[in-house]
Amino acid sequence: MAEPAADPAADRLLDRPPAIPPDTSFRRFLRNLPLPIAIPFLALIAGCGLSALAMQQSDRLLTREEEHRFATRVEEIHGQLTDRLQIHTQVARSAASLVMTFPDLHWTQWNRFVEALDTPRRFPGIISVAYARAVPAGRSGDLVESMRAAGLTNFRIWPEAVGTDRVVTIFAAPVDAANVRAIGFDMMSDAARRSTIERARDSGDPAATRAITLKIDEAAGAKPAFILYQATYRGDPQPPSLEARQASFTGVVVVPVRIGPLVDGLVDEKQPDAGIEIYDLPPAEAKFPLYRSPRSLESVASISLIRELPVGGRVWTVRYDYLPAGVLSAHDWVPGALLAGGIALSIALSLILRMMLATHSRAVDLAGERTASLRLQEAERQQLFTQAPLGIALIGTDGLLKDCNPAFAAAAGLSREEMPGADLRLRFGDQASVFALEAALHGESGKLESDQPLLLGGRRSHFSLHFQPVTLAGELKFVLAFAEDIGEKRRAEQHIQYLAHFDALTGLPNRVLLFDRIAQALREARREGSKVAVLFIDLDRFKVINDSLGHSFGDEVLRSVARRLQAGLRESDTVGRLGGDEFLIVLRRVTEPEDAARVAEKVVAHLASPFTVGGQNFVVTPSIGISLYPDDADDPEGLIRCADIAMYHAKEQGRNGFRFVTREMGARSRERMDLEGSLRKAIREGQLFLVYQPQVDTLTGRIVGLEALIRWRHPEEGLIMPGRFLPVAEETGLVLAMGDWVLFEACSQIRRWRSRFDLSIPVAVNVSGAQFRDGQLPAKVARALDANGLSGPELEVEVTESTLIDDVESAAATLGALKQRGVLIALDDFGTGYSSLSYLHRLPIDKLKIDRSFIHDLSTGASDVSVPRAIVGLGRSLGLSVIAEGVETQEQLQLLRDLSCESYQGFLFSRPVPAEEVERLLDRQGAVHAVAAG
Numbered sequence: 001m002a003e004p005a006a007d008p009a010a011d012r013l014l015d016r017p018p019a020i021p022p023d024t025s026f027r028r029f030l031r032n033l034p035l036p037i038a039i040p041f042l043a044l045i046a047g048c049g050l051s052a053l054a055m056q057q058s059d060r061l062l063t064r065e066e067e068h069r070f071a072t073r074v075e076e077i078h079g080q081l082t083d084r085l086q087i088h089t090q091v092a093r094s095a096a097s098l099v100m101t102f103p104d105l106h107w108t109q110w111n112r113f114v115e116a117l118d119t120p121r122r123f124p125g126i127i128s129v130a131y132a133r134a135v136p137a138g139r140s141g142d143l144v145e146s147m148r149a150a151g152l153t154n155f156r157i158w159p160e161a162v163g164t165d166r167v168v169t170i171f172a173a174p175v176d177a178a179n180v181r182a183i184g185f186d187m188m189s190d191a192a193r194r195s196t197i198e199r200a201r202d203s204g205d206p207a208a209t210r211a212i213t214l215k216i217d218e219a220a221g222a223k224p225a226f227i228l229y230q231a232t233y234r235g236d237p238q239p240p241s242l243e244a245r246q247a248s249f250t251g252v253v254v255v256p257v258r259i260g261p262l263v264d265g266l267v268d269e270k271q272p273d274a275g276i277e278i279y280d281l282p283p284a285e286a287k288f289p290l291y292r293s294p295r296s297l298e299s300v301a302s303i304s305l306i307r308e309l310p311v312g313g314r315v316w317t318v319r320y321d322y323l324p325a326g327v328l329s330a331h332d333w334v335p336g337a338l339l340a341g342g343i344a345l346s347i348a349l350s351l352i353l354r355m356m357l358a359t360h361s362r363a364v365d366l367a368g369e370r371t372a373s374l375r376l377q378e379a380e381r382q383q384l385f386t387q388a389p390l391g392i393a394l395i396g397t398d399g400l401l402k403d404c405n406p407a408f409a410a411a412a413g414l415s416r417e418e419m420p421g422a423d424l425r426l427r428f429g430d431q432a433s434v435f436a437l438e439a440a441l442h443g444e445s446g447k448l449e450s451d452q453p454l455l456l457g458g459r460r461s462h463f464s465l466h467f468q469p470v471t472l473a474g475e476l477k478f479v480l481a482f483a484e485d486i487g488e489k490r491r492a493e494q495h496i497q498y499l500a501h502f503d504a505l506t507g508l509p510n511r512v513l514l515f516d517r518i519a520q521a522l523r524e525a526r527r528e529g530s531k532v533a534v535l536f537i538d539l540d541r542f543k544v545i546n547d548s549l550g551h552s553f554g555d556e557v558l559r560s561v562a563r564r565l566q567a568g569l570r571e572s573d574t575v576g577r578l579g580g581d582e583f584l585i586v587l588r589r590v591t592e593p594e595d596a597a598r599v600a601e602k603v604v605a606h607l608a609s610p611f612t613v614g615g616q617n618f619v620v621t622p623s624i625g626i627s628l629y630p631d632d633a634d635d636p637e638g639l640i641r642c643a644d645i646a647m648y649h650a651k652e653q654g655r656n657g658f659r660f661v662t663r664e665m666g667a668r669s670r671e672r673m674d675l676e677g678s679l680r681k682a683i684r685e686g687q688l689f690l691v692y693q694p695q696v697d698t699l700t701g702r703i704v705g706l707e708a709l710i711r712w713r714h715p716e717e718g719l720i721m722p723g724r725f726l727p728v729a730e731e732t733g734l735v736l737a738m739g740d741w742v743l744f745e746a747c748s749q750i751r752r753w754r755s756r757f758d759l760s761i762p763v764a765v766n767v768s769g770a771q772f773r774d775g776q777l778p779a780k781v782a783r784a785l786d787a788n789g790l791s792g793p794e795l796e797v798e799v800t801e802s803t804l805i806d807d808v809e810s811a812a813a814t815l816g817a818l819k820q821r822g823v824l825i826a827l828d829d830f831g832t833g834y835s836s837l838s839y840l841h842r843l844p845i846d847k848l849k850i851d852r853s854f855i856h857d858l859s860t861g862a863s864d865v866s867v868p869r870a871i872v873g874l875g876r877s878l879g880l881s882v883i884a885e886g887v888e889t890q891e892q893l894q895l896l897r898d899l900s901c902e903s904y905q906g907f908l909f910s911r912p913v914p915a916e917e918v919e920r921l922l923d924r925q926g927a928v929h930a931v932a933a934g
């Protein structure tokens with residue numbers, strides 16, 4: 001079914017929404033086009049339309065102008081043509097006047113008259129000017145006679161006897177063959193001529209024939225021409241009536257005119273701008289024109305104008321055709337150029353528009369992107385401001401707060417809303433902050449960190465404040481205030497400070513602070529001339545408590561001891577813990593040694609009452625060494641060292657007491673310090689060397705091992721034994737470097753021996769407690785072995801029982817690592833320790849060394865054989881070999897044999913000897929077998 005056509009009026013009547021006009025595809029196309037394309041596209045279409053319009057308009061205007069120009073030109077040509085005909089008519093009239101004035105005119109006069117007209121040049125269309133006389137019927141003979149009499153002897157009328165009234169040509173000039181031939185011709189013999197002559201006779205006006213071919217042209221072919229007749233009359237030159245004209249008619253002037261020459265020259269023949277066609281009849285009726293001007297074949301007339309031309313009583317029609325000149329006229333190119341130019345301009349315009357719109361839309365896009373990015377930046381900046389952990393505030397030039405971030409408000413202890421307009425200067429709790437802000441308001445930046453807690457807003461804490469003036473073109477715009485609550489930091493610093501100076505276990509000043517306090521006391525004493533006493537307190541047998549009852553128990557004991565030591569001391573005195581079970585008391589303003597002795601007694605008394613820890617009661621006794629400034633030393637180190645030595649003496653003298661530093665002790669202390677310097681040098685300069693003591697089988701007397709022992713060849717003091725320098729090395733930590741050297745040297749010696757002979761016995765080296773605790777021992781041993789190409793069992797490591805006892809767990813780990821590398825392990829000085837044998841089975845030990853004190857005691861009878869026997873028994877039960885040290889006599893050896901102790905070491909067999917001597921000893925018992933070649 002066909003849809004009814006949309007009718008908005010009907011829609012209104014039916015109260016329904018007007019139908020939406022159909023959406024043409026072009027509209028849809030346009031609507032879907034993006035604006036930067038649609039606008040240039042429409043501009044292009046509009047531009048092309050306007051260009052077409054302009055072309056049309058210009059074409060019309062140019063056509064009109066052309067028509068006008070052509071009409072003018074036609075008027076000009078037509079006028080000229082009319083003029084020419086007029087002149088021709090005038091020639092006929094003049095000739096007629098001549099004849100009428102001189103009726104007896106002689107043909108020579110006629111000829112002269114015509115020649116005077118110079119027709120060939122001035123009237124090229126006129127072929128001749130002739131005169132034909134009317135001869136009434138029967139008077140032809142007279143004419144012939146008179147003409148012959150006038151000299152034309154051959155004159156005759158032809159054609160003969162055609163009609164009664166004859167009009168015979170008697171003159172024809174200019175004289176030429178054709179004109180001469182026309183003389184005597186009876187015009188009336190030709191019907192066309194006759195009617196025209198009669199018209200000329202009857203009208204008295206010139207009369208023209210229709211287009212004809214002249215007799216003279218008949219042979220040559222059609223050359224359209226006409227003949228103009230002008231009647232002559234007798235008497236009155238223009239008789240008034242027809243009858244009078246017919247009655248007085250004497251003849252006619254005959255002017256044959258060729259139409260071509262008449263028209264020729266009116267237009268340029270080479271470049272004709274107009275075509276001329278002359279018709280005798282209206283052009284529609286005429287078969288062919290009388291005349292057609294020459295024109296090129298391809299020329300097409302765009303405009304044609306018709307004009308009428310009266311010619312001797314007839315009306316010719318002249319058609320003028322507009323022939324555009326060959327050269328381009330404005331009409332040829334202006335409209336086209338306008339169209340082309342318009343289209344080009346439209347394209348250019350639409351392209352420019354496209355570019356502009358594209359640029360614009362790009363600019364809009366860019367602006368959009370930029371705005372979005374600026375918004376993002378702004379949002380990020382805002383986030384930065386609000387989320388910055390640092391407090392930031394903007395303070396105006398009037399000193400009032402403009403804005404601040406939450407961190408600043410939190411630091412100030414106020415809400416962010418309360419902050420704007422606040423004058424921080426009134427809220428700062430200290431003057432320094434106020435001055436710093438004032439300075440910033442005068443353009444000077446400032447930074448301060450409060451040492452004391454200060455108020456910011458309403459909150460008290462340590463703050464770091466930074467005021468930064470912000471200027472623009474040299475003018476202060478605002479001040480940026482940065483606030484950081486460094487309270488936490490300060491507290492952490494203080495805690496670190498505390499940890500650096502106080503002992504974490506007891507809360508007493510540590511070694512560092514103690515040194516500082518002593519130095520402080522010494523400065524005071526120097527100023528005041530007073531004394532300073534340093535009490536070095538070591539708890540007797542504390543290790544036993546620690547090992548047997550556990551570390552936490554030991555810690556609790558140390559804390560209790562610390563409390564008791566503090567009690568009863570003056571405020572100016574200091575109690576501190578050096579480490580382990582060593583405490584120090586620094587007494588200021590001591591006037592005499594007794595003051596220090598009283599304090600020492602007090603300490604002994606305070607510790608004397610039993611401690612109760614974990615439900616157990618026990619007594620801890622101190623050994624105290626006392627040094628005095630300026631008597632014993634004048635610096636903290638010296639005083640502590642002296643007090644330490646005195647403490648050892650106190651221990652030696654039965655513990656639980658105190659000893660002052662004696663003169664001799666002071667000297668020893670100084671000697672130790674000297675020794676330390678010399679030992680450093682000795683290590684550097686290679687003054688140390690190793691000697692080796694053989695270990696021998698008790699039954700066979702064969703050497704079964706060697707122990708490397710260190711010696712120091714002092715350049716001045718000669719040979720120094722380890723007993724003298726080892727304690728100093730241990731105290732100062734030099735023992736580590738020394739131990740490294742020993743390890744490497746012993747391994748190098750083993751390598752040297754093995755390169756010379758087949759050494760199958762192990763070489764033992766002593767390892768000090770510090771080396772053992774260092775944690776690096778297994779790695780160092782492995783490096784020394786690897787560097788010398790040793791597999792492990794060639795080396796034996798000797799550790800003392802007391803070294804292991806400090807921390808059995810880590811000792812087990814260290815020994816395990818050494819064992820893994822294949823090294824043998826011997827327990828030195830066995831039996832002198834804390835008689836705790838429980839650890840033995842947990843440690844990977846190969847050998848027990850019975851301390852030489854037990855062997856020495858054997859021979860002196862001071863002790864029985866029970867300890868060596870027990871040790872040998874223990875070794876056997878644990879699968880360990882046992883060696884006795886310090887065997888000097890045969891008796892001692894015999895006893896060891898009796899106890900089935902496997903081997904021994906002592907002066908009896910050999911003292912420790914240099915490496916070369918070892919080779920001799922080995923050689924002596926045939927133990928040296930040169931390494932077989934290969």
Ligand SMILES: Nc1nc2c(ncn2[C@@H]2O[C@@H]3COP(=O)(O)O[C@H]4[C@@H](O)[C@H](n5cnc6c(=O)[nH]c(N)nc65)O[C@@H]4COP(=O)(O)O[C@H]3[C@H]2O)c(=O)[nH]1
Nearest residue numbers: 709710721722723742766767768886887888905906907908
């Ligand atoms: N009275 C007597 N003494 C005998 C007899 N046989 C050997 N001795 C001595 O006893 C000590 C045995 O070494 P030690 O118990 O490991 O005791 C060694 C050892 O603990 C330590 N020591 C020696 N060399 C080194 C070393 O290179 N490193 C470490 N850390 N300690 C070493 O120095 C201590 C003393 O070494 P030395 O003076 O060489 O003293 C050696 C040795 O000369 C004897 O029949 N009678």
